[in-house]
Amino acid sequence: MDVTDNNPRRWNWTKAAVAACAFAIAPAVASNAEEVATVPSPTLNFYGVPGLVDLPSGEALPDGTLALSVSSFGGQTRTNATFQFSPRISGTFRYISIQDWNSDGFETYRDRSFDARFLLTREGRIRPAITVGLQDLAGTGIYASEYVVATKNFDRPLSLPGRIKVTAGLGWGRLGGLGDIGTPFGGTRPTFDAGDTGGSPSTDQWFRGPAAPFGGIEWQVNDAFGVKLEYSSDAYNPETSRGVFERDSRFNFGAEYQVSRFLRVGGYYLYGSEIGVNAQLVVNPTSPPRAFTLAGPRPVITRPDRAANPEAYSTAWAPAKGTVTEQLGTAIEPLLREDGIRLESLTLTSTARVEARIASLRYTNNAIAIGRTARLLTATMPATVDTFDIILMQDSLPVTRVTLRRSDLERLEFQPGASDLLLASSALDSAPPTTDADTFVPDGLYPRFSWAIGPFLRPSFFDVEEPVRLDAGIALSAAYRPAPGWLIAGELRHRLVGNVEDTATSDSALPPVRTSAPLFAQEGDTTIENLYVNRQWKTGKNTYARLTAGYLEQMFGGVSGEVLWQPTESRLALGVEANYARQRDFDQRLGFQDYDVFTGHVSAYYDFGGGYVGQVDVGRYLAGDYGATFSVDRTFKNGWSVGGFFTLTDVSSEEFGEGSFDKGIRVSIPLQWLTGQPSVQNASFPIRPIQRDGGARLSVPNRLYPQLRDADARALREDWGRVWE
Amino acid sequence: MNNARLAAALACAAVLAACSGGSDDLRTQGGRFLTVFDTLQSGLFAEEPELPTVTRALLDGLTVPSLEVTVPKRDGLAYLIPLISRRDATLGPLDTWTTGDGSQLTLRSGVIVATRGLGDDVTSTDRRGSIAFVTGQAGTNWPMRLDIQTSANGVERHDFTCTGQRKGRTTIEIVERSYPVESLSEICTGRDGTRIENQYFVDVRDGTVWQTRQWAGEKIGYMATRILKKK
Numbered sequence A: 001m002d003v004t005d006n007n008p009r010r011w012n013w014t015k016a017a018v019a020a021c022a023f024a025i026a027p028a029v030a031s032n033a034e035e036v037a038t039v040p041s042p043t044l045n046f047y048g049v050p051g052l053v054d055l056p057s058g059e060a061l062p063d064g065t066l067a068l069s070v071s072s073f074g075g076q077t078r079t080n081a082t083f084q085f086s087p088r089i090s091g092t093f094r095y096i097s098i099q100d101w102n103s104d105g106f107e108t109y110r111d112r113s114f115d116a117r118f119l120l121t122r123e124g125r126i127r128p129a130i131t132v133g134l135q136d137l138a139g140t141g142i143y144a145s146e147y148v149v150a151t152k153n154f155d156r157p158l159s160l161p162g163r164i165k166v167t168a169g170l171g172w173g174r175l176g177g178l179g180d181i182g183t184p185f186g187g188t189r190p191t192f193d194a195g196d197t198g199g200s201p202s203t204d205q206w207f208r209g210p211a212a213p214f215g216g217i218e219w220q221v222n223d224a225f226g227v228k229l230e231y232s233s234d235a236y237n238p239e240t241s242r243g244v245f246e247r248d249s250r251f252n253f254g255a256e257y258q259v260s261r262f263l264r265v266g267g268y269y270l271y272g273s274e275i276g277v278n279a280q281l282v283v284n285p286t287s288p289p290r291a292f293t294l295a296g297p298r299p300v301i302t303r304p305d306r307a308a309n310p311e312a313y314s315t316a317w318a319p320a321k322g323t324v325t326e327q328l329g330t331a332i333e334p335l336l337r338e339d340g341i342r343l344e345s346l347t348l349t350s351t352a353r354v355e356a357r358i359a360s361l362r363y364t365n366n367a368i369a370i371g372r373t374a375r376l377l378t379a380t381m382p383a384t385v386d387t388f389d390i391i392l393m394q395d396s397l398p399v400t401r402v403t404l405r406r407s408d409l410e411r412l413e414f415q416p417g418a419s420d421l422l423l424a425s426s427a428l429d430s431a432p433p434t435t436d437a438d439t440f441v442p443d444g445l446y447p448r449f450s451w452a453i454g455p456f457l458r459p460s461f462f463d464v465e466e467p468v469r470l471d472a473g474i475a476l477s478a479a480y481r482p483a484p485g486w487l488i489a490g491e492l493r494h495r496l497v498g499n500v501e502d503t504a505t506s507d508s509a510l511p512p513v514r515t516s517a518p519l520f521a522q523e524g525d526t527t528i529e530n531l532y533v534n535r536q537w538k539t540g541k542n543t544y545a546r547l548t549a550g551y552l553e554q555m556f557g558g559v560s561g562e563v564l565w566q567p568t569e570s571r572l573a574l575g576v577e578a579n580y581a582r583q584r585d586f587d588q589r590l591g592f593q594d595y596d597v598f599t600g601h602v603s604a605y606y607d608f609g610g611g612y613v614g615q616v617d618v619g620r621y622l623a624g625d626y627g628a629t630f631s632v633d634r635t636f637k638n639g640w641s642v643g644g645f646f647t648l649t650d651v652s653s654e655e656f657g658e659g660s661f662d663k664g665i666r667v668s669i670p671l672q673w674l675t676g677q678p679s680v681q682n683a684s685f686p687i688r689p690i691q692r693d694g695g696a697r698l699s700v701p702n703r704l705y706p707q708l709r710d711a712d713a714r715a716l717r718e719d720w721g722r723v724w725e
Numbered sequence B: 001m002n003n004a005r006l007a008a009a010l011a012c013a014a015v016l017a018a019c020s021g022g023s024d025d026l027r028t029q030g031g032r033f034l035t036v037f038d039t040l041q042s043g044l045f046a047e048e049p050e051l052p053t054v055t056r057a058l059l060d061g062l063t064v065p066s067l068e069v070t071v072p073k074r075d076g077l078a079y080l081i082p083l084i085s086r087r088d089a090t091l092g093p094l095d096t097w098t099t100g101d102g103s104q105l106t107l108r109s110g111v112i113v114a115t116r117g118l119g120d121d122v123t124s125t126d127r128r129g130s131i132a133f134v135t136g137q138a139g140t141n142w143p144m145r146l147d148i149q150t151s152a153n154g155v156e157r158h159d160f161t162c163t164g165q166r167k168g169r170t171t172i173e174i175v176e177r178s179y180p181v182e183s184l185s186e187i188c189t190g191r192d193g194t195r196i197e198n199q200y201f202v203d204v205r206d207g208t209v210w211q212t213r214q215w216a217g218e219k220i221g222y223m224a225t226r227i228l229k230k231k
Helices: A236-240 A318-338 A366-380 A406-414 A418-423 A517-522 A670-676 A705-710 A713-718 B001-017 B029-044 B056-059 B130-135
Strands: A067-071 A076-084 A091-098 A108-119 A127-134 A145-155 A163-173 A211-220 A224-231 A251-258 A261-269 A276-282 A341-350 A353-360 A387-394 A397-404 A427-430 A448-461 A468-481 A486-498 A528-536 A543-553 A556-565 A574-582 A592-609 A613-621 A626-634 A641-649 A660-670 A684-687 B019-021 B066-071 B076-086 B092-100 B104-108 B111-116 B122-126 B141-149 B155-172 B178-190 B194-203 B207-215 B222-228
Touching: A076 A261, A211 B130, A211 B155, A318 B122, A341 A366, A353 A366, A353 B066, A366 A387, A366 A397, A366 A406, A366 A713, A387 A406, A387 A528, A397 A406, A397 A528, A397 A705, A397 A713, A418 B122, A427 A713, A448 B029, A468 B029, A543 A705, A556 B056, A574 A705, A660 A670, A670 B029, B019 B029, B104 B222, B111 B130, B111 B207, B111 B222, B130 B155, B130 B178, B130 B194, B178 B207
Parallel strands: A353 A387
Antiparallel strands: A067 A076, A067 A276, A076 A091, A091 A108, A108 A127, A127 A145, A145 A163, A163 A211, A211 A224, A224 A251, A251 A261, A261 A276, A341 A353, A387 A397, A397 A427, A448 A468, A448 B019, A468 A486, A486 A528, A528 A543, A543 A556, A556 A574, A574 A592, A592 A613, A613 A626, A626 A641, A641 A660, A660 A684, B066 B076, B066 B222, B076 B092, B092 B104, B104 B111, B111 B122, B122 B141, B141 B155, B155 B178, B178 B194, B194 B207, B207 B222
């Protein structure tokens, strides 16, 4: 590969630079025209998974990819979200609507479905990529089918430009509907039942019944254009029998255009009768829309040579240590604040050692805060101070202590492998809970008051009539921190517009702890979203505690207590949480209703490495049911997190109602990923196919584990690559 | 749908009216909207100062040295001033230059040894061979290592093997002033087959590296440096 300049990209990297005498400098005009990806990931089909038009292919998306797509043909609209959870495993969540259904009590049929795909073999020089897939894997779903499919890429075939992908597969269920070759694994499968509550994996019907071959070709003419042709084995019986559309052919074809790095659109002709469209938004957390940029750090200041300047190393200041600490603390506190770091205390533990307790206000990556604090200490500490203990604080909780040698900072910055070298010569351990008496604490650290007025959105998903309902309005939130570990916080909301209140209410065999959401929406315009007192502290070297009382969430108030054991280097953390909760009045002001419950969980958190964290919570839920919640999240180093969860309790599927048990997915996107500018804020949202009363957990603000995880030693090591930044 | 539209319009109005106070970012929806809003506002609506026309008269009026840096792949152009210079061991001074907004470049004998604040930065390097080549002490080939920041908070190591070509004397002009220089070319091949070519123009009289073009990783591409005003 020759690397040349003939691929200009317009990123805004420079801003003004000011030399003396107003000799100022600016960037060339920057725009952010997106570059079309040179190696496109597999394109998606109408089900939102790698594939042709309506059929799947054998490829997997690049690891970590999140693909959102909307497709429509013949009155059938599918909204799909696929996440490539690991290099081989992907999951898809889908919401569909089929117009002109006119049966089973629905004019328009709406449903939700889950797919899972597993890449059996990666593509090799001769070997194709082979994937086995389970489509609509729970219940007798409308799209239920299983397949094994292979895809092979051919670059510049027959001297044509671009590349051709050839796909062939064998499908069961829906994909075994036409041209079957028999029933390889025997059995029969039940026909689709529109009234089934669904929700549970229907293992007994997977790969049963007739199997039929399918296949197709995709030609990616260049980076932007592609055409697709396929031969479908899908009979579309449920749809054609109800007159949704006419199916006249087994051939589908279409053309696609890559609009930008993220967006691809296509137009198609399907089943000899219908025009279709598909829009695919494919995002990979590992390639942000804007490179993360951060103004360069302060320089490391090296001390004068000791032999040549012995007087610089005088310890004559030692008797006045208290005053010196005060002066140094006062000097560095505003400089750290400029860098987005809050100094919580400074202590000269001896003439050779300093301890700085800091909190990162701007950088999700705490290694940046460590590095920048250390740089400032090289510029300000007396020359005899050779050891820096920098303690990462997370909302008053001291989490991890990083011990750095000043001489290493001076020596290593421009050495090859500088980050690894610094990590190797530094120590990371659990932070001691308290510090000694001779400590500088900045004025104004406590009490602190913060507030914000801004918009709020409260979505409600997958009502039978509307896929998304939304309330929106203005929120006033405030937080008051009177002393270390104490927080008094609340949020007042005023709804301006919304339709969540129109959500159909449903009967529940359980206390209506969550299905009463429409009643909360109906009665509350100006509401107290939450209002609570929180106290958290470090009880020992590896243990933390929290007490919270007040209006904890929209629907419940009460008291919550939690203890967490989390050694900073440990993969495993254990917690216990106990709560007394009482249902709030529907108007969400100060009153309570009669329903109350003791709820709580024992939780285990395990960091598997590579960003995968598993969590099991065993205990009692809001409706008084007992059970356990299992979840796995994958957190990328840039802060993206995608995960799934499900809860099994002693409530039967019948009592639970639609969906059989509680489950869902959750996504958290760091705002700095979107903007390229440092920020500790995240946008996170759980999505449940349906929220019922079984397996519902109290929503408590400030749970301990999520607060601590980013600041533990394991997270710091993973993020250490930015320590010099 | 009308409701949704109205909601969107009101949400927009609320963003425009949004405000906050205090030293802590609130982890509420309102707080997050404000973060995005502030970033967009500073990024999209910030006024970019005009580039001055650089003339020798303007440079003569400067009281500090100046380095011009261009990054063609990003359409970037900046003028840098010295931030700090330090010495260690024997390889000559490490000169860190900076823009007004904190983009930094650290050079050793004109050779790029680190960048900061550009995004996808060169975290650290082993460029002892390149420095020896530019200062006239090199052997026939030498290793080069670039440690490049990744978007996943990591550092990616790139190793190259380099050879040099001395292309003879020539004259270059930098803002109305001519310098007699030797043209040097450093050709490096990476383990993955990446082939890059760095160029240096070194004053034949005192060894000043006036002008260079050096590769700083796939994301940044080539950076061109010119000393407009020497120390």
